[in-house]
Amino acid sequence: MKRTLPILITFVIGVIMVGEFFIPHWRYRALTGELLEWGIILTAGAFILGLVNLIQVHLPTVVERGTDWGYKAVLLVSLAVTLAMGFSNGKQRLDSGMEVSFSYKWIFDYVYVPLSATMFALLAFYIASAGFRAFRARNAEATLLLVAAALVMFASVPIGEGVPVIGEYLVALKDWTLDVPNNAARRAIFIGAALGAISTGLRVILGLERSHLGGD
Amino acid sequence: MRAFALRALGLLVLLLALLVCGVVAAQPASDDDSAASDDDSASDDDSAASDDDSAGDDDSAPSKDIASTESAEVDAVTGEAEAAEEGGAVRSEQWFGSADTEEGVPWGYFTLLLLILTTGGLMLYFTKQAQAGKEMFIRRMPGIDAIEDGIGRATEMGKPVLYVPGIDDLQDIQTIASMLILGQVSKTIAEYQCELIVSCCVPIVREVADEVVRAGFYQAGYPDAFRPEEIRFIAADQFAFCAGTNGIMLREKPATNIYLGRFFAESLILAETGYLNRSIQIAGTAEATQLPFFVAACDYTLIGEELFAVSAYLSRDPRLVSSLKASDYLKVAIVTALLVGTILASFGNTLMVDLFSLTLPGN
Numbered sequence: 258m259k260r261t262l263p264i265l266i267t268f269v270i271g272v273i274m275v276g277e278f279f280i281p282h283w284r285y286r287a288l289t290g291e292l293l294e295w296g297i298i299l300t301a302g303a304f305i306l307g308l309v310n311l312i313q314v315h316l317p318t319v320v321e322r323g324t325d326w327g328y329k330a331v332l333l334v335s336l337a338v339t340l341a342m343g344f345s346n347g348k349q350r351l352d353s354g355m356e357v358s359f360s361y362k363w364i365f366d367y368v369y370v371p372l373s374a375t376m377f378a379l380l381a382f383y384i385a386s387a388g389f390r391a392f393r394a395r396n397a398e399a400t401l402l403l404v405a406a407a408l409v410m411f412a413s414v415p416i417g418e419g420v421p422v423i424g425e426y427l428v429a430l431k432d433w434t435l436d437v438p439n440n441a442a443r444r445a446i447f448i449g450a451a452l453g454a455i456s457t458g459l460r461v462i463l464g465l466e467r468s469h470l471g472g473d
Numbered sequence: 474m475r476a477f478a479l480r481a482l483g484l485l486v487l488l489l490a491l492l493v494c495g496v497v498a499a500q501p502a503s504d505d506d507s508a509a510s511d512d513d514s515a516s517d518d519d520s521a522a523s524d525d526d527s528a529g530d531d532d533s534a535p536s537k538d539i540a541s542t543e544s545a546e547v548d549a550v551t552g553e554a555e556a557a558e559e560g561g562a563v564r565s566e567q568w569f570g571s572a573d574t575e576e577g578v579p580w581g582y583f584t585l586l587l588l589i590l591t592t593g594g595l596m597l598y599f600t601k602q603a604q605a606g607k608e609m610f611i612r613r614m615p616g617i618d619a620i621e622d623g624i625g626r627a628t629e630m631g632k633p634v635l636y637v638p639g640i641d642d643l644q645d646i647q648t649i650a651s652m653l654i655l656g657q658v659s660k661t662i663a664e665y666q667c668e669l670i671v672s673c674c675v676p677i678v679r680e681v682a683d684e685v686v687r688a689g690f691y692q693a694g695y696p697d698a699f700r701p702e703e704i705r706f707i708a709a710d711q712f713a714f715c716a717g718t719n720g721i722m723l724r725e726k727p728a729t730n731i732y733l734g735r736f737f738a739e740s741l742i743l744a745e746t747g748y749l750n751r752s753i754q755i756a757g758t759a760e761a762t763q764l765p766f767f768v769a770a771c772d773y774t775l776i777g778e779e780l781f782a783v784s785a786y787l788s789r790d791p792r793l794v795s796s797l798k799a800s801d802y803l804k805v806a807i808v809t810a811l812l813v814g815t816i817l818a819s820f821g822n823t824l825m826v827d828l829f830s831l832t833l834p835g836n
């Protein structure tokens with residue numbers, strides 16, 4: 258029963274939700290909408306469990322002065338302060354339309370946003386280092402990759418387009434590379450992934466896949 | 474098989490019962506709306522009748538009639554629009570196809586439904602064959618073999634294995650596939666007596682990962698070795714999660730990093746940090762935009778559909794391997810349809826285009 262019940266629930270809910278794609282009738286959508294709301298409530302409830310997990314993982318280290326306890330203390334203090342600010346009322350408006358207190362908006366604007374932007378900006382350096390390794394012409398495939406990447410990059414910037422005589426041919430070749438071989442490979446990946454997704458979904462819905470329940 | 478068919482039949486009955494419940498629950502509001510609109514139209518009829526009576530007495534009556542008729546039409550249109558839209562969504566009366574296509578046969582939906590039913594049928598057929606003892610061949614996939622090698626390496630080095638199930642919600646199929654793989658990976662890790670850290674970006678994914686890893690350790694026969702504090706919720710924000718996971722890599726020095734699931738801009742930041750940490754890295758995603766980053770920075774990359782085959786490959790369960798065979802047959806059918814469609818379209822015939830056209834909401 259411990260294993261059969263989850264499989265039964267998965268099957269019924271899975272079939273209903275697959276049906277949503279094929280049945281646009283508003284009565285059916287009312288039913289699936291209700292199920293989706295249950296899902297949203299579950300997801301929201303899981304945030305409380307996430308909070309508990311953060312405290313369970315980091316608080317003992319801070320209390321016992323374990324390795325890197327300072328970082329964990331910063332995390333817990335930041336969590337407590339942001340949470341407290343989140344509960345206070347205010348009339349400041351975030352981009353999402355949510356009204357928050359001045360202190361919460363200050364944390365959002367002057368701590369959260371710059372930190373996120375910094376992490377995102379680091380991507381440029383990571384792309385450079387990964388590109389340097391990927392574009393080393395070690396074999397025929399890597400050389401082909403290097404040539405294709407160099408062509409696309411060069412023809413995508415104004416200086417490439419402005420090269421006398423061959424500039425327009427470079428752009429045309431770049432467009433062809435992106436539209437034909439690149440697009441063909443992408444579509445093959447999409448079709449394969451879509452079939453894999455259907456297959457995985459059906460395996461779970463039909464109860465063939467049980468590894469998430471601890472196997473047979 | 475027969476028991477499963479009976480169970481499936483019983484569940485379909487339950488499904489219908491649930492559907493009826495949903496319909497009944499949604500019924501009163503619509504009845505009230507329609508009753509109210511009926512009342513409105515009845516009062517409009519009354520006023521029209523009284524206007525007719527007084528028409529001969531008043532010269533201005535015709536213009537008043539026109540005005541009232543126009544306003545009634547506007548009200549009717551507004552009322553219909555309100556009835557048609559609830560919360561921004563079209564309240565369709567159709568029972569099959571798309572809410573946006575009111576005319577014509579929705580062939581694309583029939584085709585897609587047929588594909589899904591065919592896949593399900595083939596899966597059940599091959600499962601039956603596998604249960605009867607027929608061998609199912611599955612090609613070697615070095616990326617998946619490397620998972621076990623990586624776990625062995627981590628065990629020898631006495632370092633943990635880091636598993637990242639992507640940053641998307643649990644309803645995403647790639648996250649679901651990742652959770653299924655985590656079940657197999659955690660079982661192998663428990664058998665090797667190695668340490669596993671799971672880094673999650675979504676709280677509900679952490680809860681599911683917790684259960685999956687617990688089940689894996691239990692199944693391997695080492696339930697006491699399971700440490701729930703190693704299944705960690707880092708942060709719900711993409712880059713905060715990325716920074717936290719990078720911190721784990723740099724401080725706890727995992728020997729093997731496994732990234733399986735749906736990734737976005739954080740993919741390269743994670744993979745490059747793992748590369749600098751000299752970890753063995755195995756990645757897999759169906760997100761085409763992130764695949765080049767993983768290919769550049771990881772030792773092994775599972776591309777697209779391979780991600781969905783990992784669970785079957787690792788478990789070697791004939792039922793799961795048979796499902797791969799079913800999807801391979803479907804792939805052959807789709808490639809054939811593509812070739813036929815290309816030839817037909819070249820001659821101006823749009824039969825295959827119509828058969829595979831879907832009107833998705835918002836398009």
